[in-house]
Structure formats: C-alpha cells, structure tokens
Amino acid sequence: MPQTTIFAARRIVTMDPNRPEATHVAVRAGRILAVGDADCADGWGGGQIDKRFRDAVLVPGFVEGHAHLMAGAMWRYPYVGFHDRVAPDGTPWAGLTDIGEVTARLKDIDASLPADTPLVAWGFDPIFLPTERLNCRHLDAVSASRPVIVMHSNFHVLTANSAVMRLVGYDRNPNIKGLVRFEDGTPNGEVQEMAAMFPILRRLGVDFRALARTADAIRDLGRTAVRVGVTTTADLFNDLPDADLDTLLAVTGGDEFPLRIVPALNGIARPPDEVAARARDLRKRSTDKLRLGAVKLMADGSIQAFTARLKWPGYLGGQQNGIWNMPPVQLARAIEVIHAAGVQMHIHVNGDEASETALDALEAALSKHPRGDHRHILQHCQMADAAQFVRMAALGVGCNLFSNHIWYFGDQHHDITLGPDRAARMDACRAALDAGVPLTVHSDAPVTPLGPLHTAWAAVNRITPSGRVLGAAQRLTPTEALHAVTLGAAWSLKLDHEIGSIACGKRADFAILAEDPLTVPAEEMRDIEVLGTVFGGRVFRP
Numbered sequence: 200m201p202q203t204t205i206f207a208a209r210r211i212v213t214m215d216p217n218r219p220e221a222t223h224v225a226v227r228a229g230r231i232l233a234v235g236d237a238d239c240a241d242g243w244g245g246g247q248i249d250k251r252f253r254d255a256v257l258v259p260g261f262v263e264g265h266a267h268l269m270a271g272a273m274w275r276y277p278y279v280g281f282h283d284r285v286a287p288d289g290t291p292w293a294g295l296t297d298i299g300e301v302t303a304r305l306k307d308i309d310a311s312l313p314a315d316t317p318l319v320a321w322g323f324d325p326i327f328l329p330t331e332r333l334n335c336r337h338l339d340a341v342s343a344s345r346p347v348i349v350m351h352s353n354f355h356v357l358t359a360n361s362a363v364m365r366l367v368g369y370d371r372n373p374n375i376k377g378l379v380r381f382e383d384g385t386p387n388g389e390v391q392e393m394a395a396m397f398p399i400l401r402r403l404g405v406d407f408r409a410l411a412r413t414a415d416a417i418r419d420l421g422r423t424a425v426r427v428g429v430t431t432t433a434d435l436f437n438d439l440p441d442a443d444l445d446t447l448l449a450v451t452g453g454d455e456f457p458l459r460i461v462p463a464l465n466g467i468a469r470p471p472d473e474v475a476a477r478a479r480d481l482r483k484r485s486t487d488k489l490r491l492g493a494v495k496l497m498a499d500g501s502i503q504a505f506t507a508r509l510k511w512p513g514y515l516g517g518q519q520n521g522i523w524n525m526p527p528v529q530l531a532r533a534i535e536v537i538h539a540a541g542v543q544m545h546i547h548v549n550g551d552e553a554s555e556t557a558l559d560a561l562e563a564a565l566s567k568h569p570r571g572d573h574r575h576i577l578q579h580c581q582m583a584d585a586a587q588f589v590r591m592a593a594l595g596v597g598c599n600l601f602s603n604h605i606w607y608f609g610d611q612h613h614d615i616t617l618g619p620d621r622a623a624r625m626d627a628c629r630a631a632l633d634a635g636v637p638l639t640v641h642s643d644a645p646v647t648p649l650g651p652l653h654t655a656w657a658a659v660n661r662i663t664p665s666g667r668v669l670g671a672a673q674r675l676t677p678t679e680a681l682h683a684v685t686l687g688a689a690w691s692l693k694l695d696h697e698i699g700s701i702a703c704g705k706r707a708d709f710a711i712l713a714e715d716p717l718t719v720p721a722e723e724m725r726d727i728e729v730l731g732t733v734f735g736g737r738v739f740r741p
C-alpha cells in the first residue's frame with residue numbers, strides 16, 4: 200500500500216467551506232487523502248505523522264494567476280528600479296531614487312562589460328522620478344558607442360541611447376509611432392509599445408522571453424516560488440516554440456522542481472486561426488506540472504506609462520490617449536476566432552476603453568458562438584467600473600485585478616495619471632465580487648515582486664506608500680483575499696478542480712506560514728514569514 204503522511208499543524212486553513220479549519224491533513228501519492236484531526240486517516244489505515252510544522256499554519260499553496268517566467272530571468276540583467284528588490288538567490292538590490300544614481304550604476308556595469316556586448320538594464324520607472332525624464336542624452340553619457348537600453352518596469356516602454364537609435368534607423372525616421380521626441384522633433388530615445396520596441400530588441404539580440412525559457416531561469420523561478428509560498432503560477436505570454444517547450448517539459452518534469460507552470464501562448468504575433476490551432480495542439484503536450492492550451496491577447500499598454508487606452512476624460516495631465524497593441528478590429532477578430540475554436544483567452548486590458556472594447560468583442564463572439572464555461576479572463580482590468588463588472592458577470596468573464604498596483608503605483612495614479620476619483624476605483628475588487636465576477640489578484644512579476652501574501656494584503660488594505668487609503672470602499676476581507684490568491688486564481692487557470700483548497704482528492708500543495716493570515720492584524724498580512732511549501736506532498740524549504 201502506498202505510504203500515508205499526516206501533516207500536523209497549529210491550524211490548517213482549507214478554503215473548503217465544508218470544513219474551513221483542521222489540524223491534520225493526510226497525504227498519499229501526492230494527493231490529499233483526508234483532512235481533519237490526528238485520526239483523519241484512520242479509515243485508510245492511518246499513517247506516519249509529520250510534526251515538523253506543528254507550530255505553523257498551512258494554507259492551500261498559493262496560485263499566481265498572472266506572472267511571467269521572466270521573473271526568474273530578468274535577474275541576469277542589472278536592476279535599475281525605484282523600489283528595493285531581492286533576486287532569486289536572495290541578493291538584495293537597492294532601489295535608485297534619481298537619474299544620477301541610475302546612470303552611476305550603468306557606468307559601473309559599462310566598465311565591466313566586454314566591448315561587443317549591449318548594456319541592458321531593467322525595472323526603471325520614470326513616474327517615480329518626476330523632476331527629470333530619462334532620455335538618450337543621459338544614456339549617451341554612459342556610453343556613446345555601446346548600445347544601451349533601459350527597459351521600464353512595465354515592459355511596455357524602453358529608453359535607448361543614440362547608438363541604439365542609429366542602429367535601427369530611428370534617428371532618420373522620427374515619425375514612427377511610439378517614438379517620443381524632444382521639443383525640436385528629434386527622437387529622445389524613449390520607445391513605447393511592442394511595434395516600436397521589437398526592432399530594437401531583435402537588432403540587439405535581446406529576447407527576455409527566450410532567456411526566461413532557459414533551464415536555469417526556470418529553476419530560479421521555482422526557487423522564488425518556494426520563498427513566497429507559490430505552488431502554481433501562470434506564465435502569461437510565451438511564444439512556446441518546440442525547442443523551448445522541450446526545456447520547459449524537462450525542467451518542470453524533475454521531481455526536485457517545486458512549481459506547476461501554466462503558460463499562455465502569445466496570441467498577438469500570428470494570425471488568430473494559427474494561434475488557435477497551435478493552442479489546441481499544445482494541449483496534448485500538457486503534463487501535471489506544465490499546463491498548456493490557453494492564449495494571451497494584449498489590447499492596450501500600461502497606465503503609468505500613459506499607453507493604456509482610457510475613456511473620457513482621459514489622462515489627468517492631458518497626455519494623448521494610449522496605444523493599442525491590438526487595434527479594436529484586430530482584437531475583435533482574434534477574440535472571435537480563438538473563442539470559436541474553444542480556446543481559453545487571457546486578455547490584457549488596463550484602461551477602461553480597452554476593457555470596454557474587449558467586452559464588446561466578447562459579447563459579439565459569444566452571441567455568434569454560445570459556449571457555457573469558456574473561462575475567458577480580463578487581465579489587469581484596472582479601471583473597470585461597476586457597470587463593466589456587471590457586463591463581465593453577464594458574459595461569464597472572470598477578472599484578474601492588479602491589486603499590487605495600489606501599493607506600487609497608487610500615489611502616482613492619484614497625483615499624476617488618473618486623479619483621486621478614478622484612482623479610488625482602480626482594481627475594484629469589491630465591485631467585482633458584488634457583481635458576481637470570479638476574482639483573482641496578481642503581481643505581474645517581474646513588474647512587481649512575486650508574493651501572494653503581499654498581493655492579498657494590498658487588496659485588503661489598499662494602502663499607498665504615502666499612507667493614503669486608496670478607495671476604502673473596494674477593500675476585501677482577509678478571507679476574500681486569501682480566496683482570490685488560492686481558489687480564485689485556480690479557477691482562472693481552469694485548475695479549481697485540482698488545486699486551490701485543502702480538500703480530499705486535491706493535489707497536496709500547501710504554503711507553510713509562521714502565522715495565520717486570517718487572524719493577524721490585516722496590515723501585517725504581508726509580513727508573515729513563509730517557511731516553505733509542500734508540493735505534491737513533498738516539502739520544499741527556501
């Protein structure tokens with residue numbers, strides 16, 4: 200008979216309404232056999248009691264519904280962001296709070312790089328440095344000859360030096376959409392959104408997503424996941440060519456790899472019928488730890504970069520409305536074709552005009568091709584209001600709100616991009632639940648750090664760094680937030696029948712916490728120490 204291990208804990212928060220609390224969980228062959236007291240497995244012949252976590256609290260393994268494999272890989276490049284961050288190996292990187300500090304770090308790196316290597320840095324965000332905007336002149340001072348690019352934290356914008364602009368001919372074609380200009384009309388090195396950024400990345404041989412698919416980068420993500428209690432993560436934009444798929448299958452297939460990955464196929468680079476066919480093919484290669492078959496579409500850009508598409512009255516500072524990564528006609532066509540093929544879609548929408556456009560397209564597709572449980576998800580969906588949530592509920596569309604944004608960018612949305620009214624209803628978790636929309640919340644790592652306790656904390660408290668409560672009416676209870684980062688995220692990835700709660704028959708995936716997230720003071724939820732994870736019944740420690 201297979202072995203049974205019974206994990207004893209101070210408390211087990213199950214997220215199963217039939218048995219919300221327990222002290223013991225019995226595990227056999229990687230699955231949950233029984234939940235209850237010390238004798239819960241007696242009917243199954245009992246088992247070996249594991250008391251290592253008897254003082255800890257077990258919750259369902261956290262599920263991150265929107266992150267990127269790049270969360271491991273980006274640390275191959277130097278970080279130049281505003282907030283302090285920790286690399287997967289535990290190395291702290293100090294945040295940089297003015298452009299002088301950014302260029303000083305870049306100069307240090309320039310001095311240590313071989314001559315023929317481009318200098319690539321990431322994590323920068325101009326919105327935190329309002330007195331001066333990074334441009335090519337700053338980066339020319341780092342190097343006049345070596346190509347230098349600084350990828351902004353949202354991955355929707357980069358700033359390049361003049362050597363890069365010359366290399367791709369942008370100095371001679373200043374009218375290309377997405378190039379920001381100096382007052383005299385010449386490009387200033389800032390390049391916005393995918394169509395304008397791709398030629399640069401291609402020319403420099405920089406492919407963050409390909410790098411993210413190397414075995415080491417995937418293992419780094421696994422290491423980070425254990426540190427923050429995550430046992431399943433989405434990877435919401437992946438080209439998934441066969442060679443990289445083999446690497447993903449090999450790494451995730453190893454017993455020592457502690458993470459289930461759910462990649463979504465890049466749905467904007469190829470015609471929708473090809474995307475749909477590829478997604479359906481990929482399904483057949485799914486394993487327990489690599490779940491394939493969903494598609495990611497991308498409607499607009501990012502609010503803090505002023506590239507999201509907003510309804511009236513637009514940006515607070517009067518900036519021009521954002522950039523479509525998929526213009527409405529193309530988006531509607533893709534949504535119809537991919538939906539008709541029976542493929543689940545995760546649709547990136549940040550601004551409220553983008554959410555509305557996606558909802559119009561989904562409504563049209565659903566009326567032509569009715570389908571019950573399509574499980575399409577609006578991702579980020581940061582400016583959706585009560586009326587849009589009502590439409591989502593009517594269409595059976597779920598949402599994955601970017602609660603971490605309230606902490607990382609909330610003050611900037613209040614003061615600079617949207618103003619107090621709309622900032623207060625950003626990532627409106629309460630409105631979503633009230634309308635009956637299935638909800639999860641996310642980090643979009645590496646845009647903000649992977650860490651569901653922080654993501655849940657942000658949804659519960661809605662506090663900004665200046666101490667403001669941004670939109671008190673939209674706060675969740677700790678139980679609702681914990682649901683959002685476990686069962687809610689599992690639902691969005693079509694895995695709620697297997698993971699997301701601690702219940703008989705489900706996979707034995709737990710986060711091991713030093714404190715109970717439902718009873719600590721709500722403002723301390725993000726500070727709870729994560730002691731490790733149990734993945735498929737096996738213990739992993741950071």
Ligand SMILES: [Zn+2]
Pocket residue numbers: 265266267435643
């Ligand atoms: Zn993302």
